[in-house]
Structure formats: C-alpha cells, structure tokens
Amino acid sequence: MALSVFSLKGKLAIVTGGGTGIGLGISKAFIEAGARVVITGRREKVLKEAVAELGEGARYLVNDITDKAGIPALVQEIEKTIGPIEILVNNAGIHHKAMAQETSDEVFESILQTNVMSVFALTRECAKYMLERKSGSILMIGSMAGLFGIDKVVAYGTSKTALTGLVNALVTEYSTSNVRVNAIAPGWIESNMFLNAINQDETRKQQITNRIAMDGFGQTSDIGNAAVFLSSEAARYITGVVLPVDGGATVNF
Numbered sequence: 001m002a003l004s005v006f007s008l009k010g011k012l013a014i015v016t017g018g019g020t021g022i023g024l025g026i027s028k029a030f031i032e033a034g035a036r037v038v039i040t041g042r043r044e045k046v047l048k049e050a051v052a053e054l055g056e057g058a059r060y061l062v063n064d065i066t067d068k069a070g071i072p073a074l075v076q077e078i079e080k081t082i083g084p085i086e087i088l089v090n091n092a093g094i095h096h097k098a099m100a101q102e103t104s105d106e107v108f109e110s111i112l113q114t115n116v117m118s119v120f121a122l123t124r125e126c127a128k129y130m131l132e133r134k135s136g137s138i139l140m141i142g143s144m145a146g147l148f149g150i151d152k153v154v155a156y157g158t159s160k161t162a163l164t165g166l167v168n169a170l171v172t173e174y175s176t177s178n179v180r181v182n183a184i185a186p187g188w189i190e191s192n193m194f195l196n197a198i199n200q201d202e203t204r205k206q207q208i209t210n211r212i213a214m215d216g217f218g219q220t221s222d223i224g225n226a227a228v229f230l231s232s233e234a235a236r237y238i239t240g241v242v243l244p245v246d247g248g249a250t251v252n253f
C-alpha cells in the first residue's frame with residue numbers, strides 16, 4: 001500500500017484553538033503531512049507565535065468561537081481568500097472543575113456554549129461547502145470525560161458526551177455526500193490545560209496515573225498523528241468513530 005494515502009498534501013484544514021496544546025500538536029502534524037492550516041483562537045499573540053513555529057503553510061485568524069453570528073462570515077472569508085476547507089478540527093474547548101452542587105447554571109451554560117453550541121455552528125457552516133463539493137473530514141475533540149463518569153467535571157463531561165451524539169447524528173446526514181465525521185477522545189495529554197489542573201491535585205494525579213495502562217501521560221503529537229490518519233484518504237471508509245488515544249485508560253481496570 002502506498003503511504004501517500006496518509007498524506008494531506010494540498011488540503012486546507014481549520015483547527016480551532018490551534019495556537020496551544022493539542023490544537024498546536026494537531027496543526028504541527030497536519031503541516032508535516034503536507035496540509036495548509038488555519039488556526040483560530042482569541043489571543044492574537046499566542047496565534048502569531050504558533051504560526052511562527054508552524055512555518056510556511058500556517059495562517060491564523062483571531063476568532064472567538066462563541067460569537068456564533070460571526071461564524072458564516074469567518075467560513076466565507078477562509079473559503080474565498082485562502083481556499084476550500086477540506087478538514088475541520090473542532091478542538092477549541094474550555095474546562096471547569098467543580099462538584100455538581102457547586103456548578104452554577106451560568107457556568108454550565110458557558111461550557112456548553114464553547115464546547116458544543118459553537119462546534120455545531122461551525123460544523124454546519126463548513127459542511128455547507130463540503131456537502132456541495134462531496135468531500136470533507138470533520139473531527140471533534142472529545143475526552144475521557146465523555147466516555148465514563150469523572151467527578152468534578154459535570155459540565156465539561158456533559159459537553160464532551162454531547163459530541164458523540166453530534167457525530168452520530170451528522171453521520172446519518174452527511175455520509176452520502178462523502179463528508180466524514182469522527183471524534184478523538186484524548187486521554188491525559190500534557191498541555192497547559194491539563195498540567196494546570198493536575199498539578200493542583202495530588203490525589204487526582206494518582207487516580208489518573210493508576211488508570212492509564214501504559215507508562216506516562218500522552219503527548220500532543222499522539223493526538224496529532226491520530227488526527228492526520230482520520231483526516232486522510234487512508235480513513236476514507238471510517239466515519240462515526242470516537243477513537244480513544246489514551247494509553248489504554250478506557251479499558252484499564
């Protein structure tokens with residue numbers, strides 16, 4: 001089998017939250033696989049530095065994904081001035097650590113706004129073009145918290161579980177137009193979001209370490225490599241999966 005089926009040469013990808021952590025890991029892997037990448041996020045400085053690191057083939061657009069009214073214009077701008085979007089990675093996400101009884105409606109709603117509502121809005125707008133062209137790959141970034149119960153992340157866990165529902169529903173409507181929809185469920189991956197959370201809680205750190213079957217936490221490149229595969233021609237018959245990239249944490253007892 002020719003390895004070229006794993007190549008993303010000539011494809012244009014949007015990676016939301018591509019300036020940091022897992023999004024940056026995915027963007028690096030995409031560029032290495034030959035894609036052009038547009039990264040988005042709210043902080044221009046972060047995005048600028050990321051593009052300098054990613055090099056030729058990367059661009060950024062400052063965008064708050066919760067500004068849903070602005071999403072059609074964002075997608076249109078990319079399509080018109082940069083090129084046809086072939087790959088969308090819904091990576092941007094926020095986390096909130098609190099017991100259910102300490103979680104307000106406002107917090108719960110804000111997590112759902114970023115992690116679910118914005119993902120749907122951006123997906124729908126990008127899919128308008130993809131469905132027309134009968135070609136596209138959409139990736140959600142889920143979480144272990146979407147696969148099993150984890151305490152102190154009620155809103156986050158609910159939001160990530162909802163992404164599985166979104167994948168399932170979209171597969172029933174997009175597949176005949178050759179637009180694939182999958183998710184990656186990262187395990188515990190070394191990023192600022194994760195390290196900030198973990199370093200404040202020794203008990204949790206031990207709990208997580210016990211859960212992971214392999215040694216150590218994952219790297220952002222582990223998610224990047226899986227994202228390349230799922231977005232490439234090599235995965236042309238794969239749609240509707242939620243792929244754990246977790247060192248065995250999902251099945252480990």
Ligand code: NDP
Nearest residue numbers: 017020021022041042043064065092093143189191193194
């Ligand atoms: P980071 O905090 O490094 O990344 C989050 C990214 O999302 C940032 O680049 C941030 O940029 C962007 N973002 C957040 N809110 C918005 C918004 N409203 N509009 C646009 N961009 C936004 O954490 P990770 O890299 O760890 O997280 C990336 C994804 O991976 C998330 O969906 C997270 O839930 C998921 N995940 C992470 C795991 C881990 O172990 N690290 C495990 C499982 C899932 P900015 O602030 O500039 O807007």
